[in-house]
Amino acid sequence: MDNPNEERLSEAGQPGAEQQAGREAAALLAKIIYDRTAQNLVAPLKWLRRQAGPGMDEALLARLLSGVDEGKPCEELKDAAQVRGRKDVYYYSASIMTAQFARVQALIEDKDMLATIAEVTRRDCELYPRPAPFSKFAGYPFRFSMDELEGAAARMQMSDAYADIGVVSASNGAKAFYSSKFLSKAYARSLFEEIEVESREWQ
Amino acid sequence: MNGWTGKLLRVNLTTRETGVESSEKYFGYVGGKGMATRILYDEVPAGVKPYDPESKVVMAVGPNSGSSAPCSGRTTLCFLSTFTKGNAVVDAHIGGDVATQLKACGYDALIIEGASDVPVYINVKDDKVTVEDAAALWGMTTTETTAALCDKEGTGTTVMSIGKAGENMINLSCVITGVAHCAGGGVGAIFGSKKLKAICLYGKGGTQVADPKRVLALNNYVMSDLMGSNNNHVVPNTPQSFSEYDSPRSRWTGHPGLTWGAAPGGPVDTGESAPGQPTLMGYRCQKAVFDHGMIAEKYTTKMIGCTSCPVRCYGAVSLPQLKKFGRNTTHANTCLGNNPYGGLMKAYTDFEEEGDGKLTASVYSAILADDLGLWDNYGELKATLNYFMDNGYMEKILKPEEYAEIDWSKRESGDITFIADILTRVCDKNHTLSTLAQGAYFVDKQYHDLIGDDYINSAALTLWSTIGAKRHHGNECAAQVGMLTNVVYNRDGMCHTIVNITGSGLPYHLQRNIVEERFGKGCLDMPKNYTPMNEAKARFAKFGVVRQALHDSFTLCNWVWPMTFSPRKERGYKGDLSVESQYFSAITGKETSEEELDFMAERGIQLARAMTVKTYGTRDMRHEHDVIPEYAYSTEPDVPVFTEGTVKMEKEDWQLALSMFYKEFGWDENGAPTRETLEKFDLKDVADDLEASGLL
Structure with a gap:
């Protein structure tokens, strides 16, 4: 599923060759974004600002990234893409990271646990379809603790923004989030039983 | 000769004579299953029972094995069923x-x-073939036998052996190689009936291929562009940087931070292994964790698997907790083989950390069962033992002294030596517990007065048919499609063509779009939200078993193949179902289309069905063979059939499903092949045979 917040860049809008320094800065920025992406992370704008060293002041950084934001990157940054989170804008190299994973990393960087659970759960329920096991959020790359997940489930029950998010259990006691916008509770429970118990029994 | 060797080896255990014959007349059956089934038809008359001296076991491979193709290290064994109704023809498959x-x-x-008359083993060293004395091996476990024969015959020897279960002709027994790779179906008991303890193989030859460059190109293509992980799950288990999708069911479990925790030299991170990195494929499937849970990570030493397999689906663990039970502390297995009998326990006692009691029980039971050469019939034996224990039948069937000698409280207290107490007696022909390892059909017959109709029809047992065959896989996988894939077998179907699609991890709409392109609209329903039977489903089911037969004949692992899907987005996640025929052409030098190869594979299915008709002595397969138990119609009683949340079947719909499936295969309404169909597959002699028996 394409992420509407993601913007891929075209070669249009090349800023011009008159500023060699700018080209070198763009190449350096591209490398910083690439190296961060290679670690399976996105590069938050705030973090990128801290990386700005000699030859790349804040104004130049802003200009280069605005090209990415507007889909008019310079040649050096044509592999860069961005995803807009709630708390920041995040950059990544699209050649080595999917938009979907960048979106997940942006959610993690935003550190808004309820929003993360809700967005991932809604996508899973609509797309696959299936509920999202607690174990998914406990594992890579989210790594929430089970206590945190139990707490999040309780807090989401009290928020109108997450009124559609509920919890179902399998016969082995495992739990999963589901969205009533896309799955009935009974169907979600049945699908989760298949994921958690039946598919392991009938390998 | 390319692909095939062109030779059959015959060993007569009565006379100890050996001989070599041409295999060429069987090439029309591809090899493996098809070849072995035809040999059995030609050489074992109807009416012979599995333990008769006239009974035979045929072990066969196809042109693919030895070629270097991924997942080509499979062998098919064909023989008479020891454990299902009628003792009709079955096949089993072994890796290593x-x-x-x-x-x-x-x-x-x-x-x-x-x-x-006396214990022997067959020793094959290239063209030197002998039948050797095995008196000293009789009574040994399969591990001990393997070690002894490797010591005697030399390192590098492949040993296939039986344990106590096979020696004592327990119906549910198997042959083991490489400590844990198993050929089931009861073949171990047939070995035992022939006093055949083991087979040793050591060869220095190779498989000639017609076009090595083309084979290499195909290998690279398959491993870079088409293969995912175990069961060809094409998306990872967790979100990863290269993937649009993830699935908690996926066996592509490797990810950054997940290790082989007990690897020599320190933990090995499984990391990311994106499509296009064939040398990293072996890190994708951390099967010990998938099967046992996260607790297994720190005990995992590595993943292993069959020759020529890049997937590596066997999770090897080293578990010091097993020392106190006098067992090996290391073992490797996969799927149900990783936990065949741990579920006999009602509780587990932890040793060093929370959860290690269950893990220890699982590995302990796996080691024990593999050493005994005891086959679990895809969980049926465990289910049967639990059924008799949970319903209070043990006290009624065991002799008082037999019942008294077992400490049943261990089951509740978590003492896993209970598993050994039970399984060693199951393998003792003189103990009544062994009667529960006859296979569900015969258990039902023996104890019907006690257990009534409930046992054979129960959800606890989950058979696909009342002939005593386990569901593996069935209606839990694409409803009628999955259940139909069993019909052509006289045991559990083991068809993974369909479940590899539904379990691939891709979103449903992508799965549906890709398979509908080939089989038609409506062939694949939403998970647990099924619709009535249609012809597209029948075509899909037929494809499932034909490809399985092809793989078992070629020989190739149906636990991974066919390549219906791909992990690559740029392919639209569509795989390539013509790859088997491309390999066949490159290996044998005989250009063969996908359709032509499928036709050759189907020949073996048609022959096996005709053999079943003859063995059963009736054409009425619909009512004598293809009968699904009651649980399949009554599960989830509060949920109506064809609604969200159920996999239950509907009786009239199942009969319609059978009719449509029979039609796809060219069978009559009884489910038996017609003369026209048999002749289409060059099986006129088989048609004549059926006619002479009044079965056509």
Whole structure:
């Protein structure tokens, strides 16, 4: 599923060759974004600002990234893409990271646990379809603790923004989030039983 | 000769004579299953029972094995069922190094016939074939036998052996190679009936291929562009940087931070292994964690697997907790083999950390069962033992002294030596517990007065048919489609063509779009939200079993193949179903289309169905064979059929499903092949045979 917040860049809008320094800065920025992406992370704008060293002041950084934001990157940054989170804008190299994973990393960087659970759960329920096991959020790359997940489930029950998010259990006691916008509770429970118990029994 | 060796090895255990014959007349059956089934038809008359000296075991491989193709290290064994109704023809499959060694010795098949009076083993070293004394091996576990024969015959020897279960002709027994690779179906008991303790294989030859460059190109194509992980799950288990999708069911479990925690030299991170990195494929499937849970991570030493397999689906663990039970502390297995009998326990006692009691029980039971050569019939034996224990039948069937000698409280207290107490007695022909390892059909017959109709029809047992065959896989997988894939078998179907699609991890709409392109609209329903039967489903089901038969004949692992899907977005996640025929052409030098190869594979299915008709002595397969138990119609009683949340079947719909499936195969309404169909597959002699028996 394409992420509407993601913007891929075209070669249009090349800023011009008159500023060699700018080209070198763009190449350096591209490398910083690439190296961060290679670690399976996105590069938050705030973090990128801290990386700005000699030859790349804040104004130049802003200009280069605005090209990415507007889909008019310079040649050096044509592999860069961005995803807009709630708390920041995040950059990544699209050649080595999917938009979907960048979106997940942006959610993690935003550190808004309820929003993360809700967005991932809604996508899973609509797309696959299936509920999202607690174990998914406990594992890579989210790594929430089970206590945190139990707490999040309780807090989401009290928020109108997450009124559609509920919890179902399998016969082995495992739990999963589901969205009533896309799955009935009974169907979600049945699908989760298949994921958690039946598919392991009938390998 | 390319692909095939062109030779059959025959070993007569009565006379100890050996001989070599041409295998060429069987090439029309591809090899493996097809070849072995035809040999059995030609050489074992109807009416012979599995333990008769006239009964035979045929071990066969196809042109693919030894070629270097991914997942080609499979061997098919064909024989008479020991444990299902009618003792009709079945086949079993073994991995490890057997296939490549048999080819390296120079043979497409090994025919084992006759019966010895004393324990023996067959020793094949290239063209030197002998029948050796095995008196000193009789009574040994399969691990001990393997070690003893490797010591005697030399390192590098592949050993297939039986344990106590096979020696004592327990119906549910198997042959083991490489400590844990198993050929089930009861073949271990047939070995035992022939006093055949083991087979040793050591060859220095190879498999000639017609076009090595084309084979290499195909290998690279398949491993870079088409293969995912175990069961060809094409998306990872967790979100990863290269993937649009993830699935908690996926066996592509490797990810950054997940390790082989007990690897020599320190933990090995499984990391990311994106499509296009074939040398990293072996890190994708952390099967010990998938099967046992996260607790297994720190005990995992590595992943292993069959020859020529890049997937590596066997999770090897080293578990110091097993020392106190006097067992090996290391073991490797996969799927149900990783936990065949731990579920006999009602509780687990932890040793060093929370959860290690259950893990220890699982590995302990796996080691025990593999050492005994005891087959679980895809969980049926465990289910049967639990059924008799949970319903209070043990006290009624066991002799008082037999019942008294077992400490049943261990089951509740978490003392896992209870598993050994039970399984060793199950393998003792003189103990009544062994009657529960006859196979569900015969258990039902023996104890019907006690257990009534409930046992054979129960959800606890989950058979696909009342002939005593386990569901593996069935209606839990694409409803009627999954259940139909069992119909052509006289045991559990083991068809993974369909479940690999539904379990691929891709979103449903992508799965549906890709398979509907080939089989038509409506062939694949939403998970647990099924619709009535249609012809597209029948075509899809037929494809499932034809490809399985092809894989078992070629020989190739149906636990991974076919390549219906791909992990690559740029392919639209569509795989390539013509790859088998491309390999066949490159290996044998006989250009063969996908349709032509499927036709050859189907020939073996048609023959096996005709053999079943003859063995059963009736054409009425619909009512004598293809009968699904009641649980399949009554599960989830509060949920109506064809609504969200159920996999239950509907009786009239199942009969319609059978009719449509029969039609796809060219069978009549009884489910038996017609003369026209048999002749279409060059099986006129089989049609004549059926007619002479009044069965056509």
